[in-house]
Amino acid sequence: MALIDCYECGKRISDTAASCPSCGAPAKKKTPDRIDASFQIPSTPSRVVSFPLFLAVIFAPFIFFWFLLRHGYSSKVRALGLCWLVIFVYLYFASNNLPNGPESQIAAAPPPKSKLQLLDEKYPESSALYEEVNSAVGCGSKFSDQKKKDIFDRDYKNHWMTWRGVVALADADDVSLNLDGVGIQDLQVDFLSKGAGYDLKKGDKIQVRFLMSTAGGCFLPFWGDYAVIDGKRSAGIEQAAVQDIKSQAGMLDDVDAKSGALRWSIQVASLSDQSTAESLVSTLKRSGYVAYLTRTDNVSRVFIGPLTERAEADRLREQLKQSFHLNGFVVRYVPRQI
Known part of the structure; x- marks a missing residue:
């Protein structure tokens, strides 16, 4: 208990008195320093996004975004979750509406081109026959050697030709043809596929498509590469048989080399x-x-x-x-x- 001054008469009175004994003025009520905790409004507890919930929202926001709307999650967390939901929905429908998605692009990808297809695209086709080429740059030509070379390089070299003739010399990987019935060989070509000439015999009449590489003369044939017989683009024998022939040849070579007779x-x-x-x-x-x-x-x-x-x-x-x-x-x- 303490003494205080009366606010009306100024006399000293007890701080617990209801009024001043001298003037009768009522005492002022003392404001409490603290509010009773029982009257305070309870605060909402703060929630933290757990790692499992984070993964669930990332991969399935349709379902788990709504968990973020519960009491306790901050406005920032809810805003980020809503933004990710919008982005996820956009990407989902955009990928389904694409006419050429990743899977369709893989399915529609063209098969790799073969060596012959690449060569067909790289070099032009020529319809010139043997008689025409031979009279221009071969044995039948009356031009100078330099002019023949220039004509060959310009009009025939690295051009696809299709000529027909009789087999003069046959090998598994190349063939020589007689095209005009005079002499022995007018054209020699290497096959595109190893072993393509395996079944050829002298005297066979065949047509070959080849890439012209070297001009011929009076005693040397024209020369070509990547030849294909009558449009057949595979080897003349099965690959296993080719490997067997090569293996036998290799064994013979080893034997001869060791003996010193090869x-x-x-x-x-x-x-x-x-x-x-x-x-x-x-x-x-x-x-x-x-x-x-x-x-x-x-x-x-x-x-x-x-x-x-x-x-x-x-x-x-x-x-x-x-x-x-x-x-x-x-x-x-x-x-x-x-």
């Missing part, structure tokens, strides 16, 4: 005119090559060799191709035989 030659030409063949042999000898010829079945074949290393034979073949435009091929050594 030797190689380069066949550079096959000619019906023996005098032309002899002239070619003389030309090669003057250039320093060991050249010789054999003659069987009225065909003169010009060789260079023998060589003990296959790698050396391959190198010499490339050298002949660059120096003389002779598209020869490496064979096992063929002894001289006239």
Whole structure:
């Protein structure tokens, strides 16, 4: 208990008195310093988004976004959840309405192009026949060598040709054809598919589509690559049979190499005119090559060799191709035989 001054008369009175004993003025009520906790409005508890709920809202906002509307989640959390729901709905319907979604694009993707298809697109087609090409740049041409070369490079080289002839020399991977009935071979081509000529026989009449690569002359044939027989774009024998033949050849090569008896030659030409063949042999000898010829079945074949290393034979073949435009091929050594 304490004494206070009366606000009316100024006399000292007890702070617990209901009024002033001197003037009768009622005492002022004291304002409480604190409000009773029982009268306070309870606050809403604050909620934190748990990790499982976060994942659920990310992957299935249609269902779990509504959990964020419960009491305790902040306005910021609710706003972020609503934004993600809108984005998710937009992406869902946009992906379903696309005419070419990722899956349809994969299904509609074109198959990879084959080597022949790529070459068809890269190089032009020519309708020129053998007689036309031969009279312009071959043995039947009267132009100078330089003009023949310019015409060939411009009009025929790296052009697709389709010619028909009779098989003069047949091999699994290449073939020589007689196109005009004169001489032996007017065209030699390498097949697109290894083994495509496996079933060919001399005298067969075939049509080949090929990419022209080298001009021919009076005793050398025109040369082409990527040849296909009568539109057949597969190998002439099953791949397993090809591998079996290659395996047997490899075994024979190993045996011969170990014995030291294996030797190689380069066949550079096959000619019906023996005098032309002899002239070619003389030309090669003057250039320093060991050249010789054999003659069987009225065909003169010009060789260079023998060589003990296959790698050396391959190198010499490339050298002949660059120096003389002779598209020869490496064979096992063929002894001289006239």
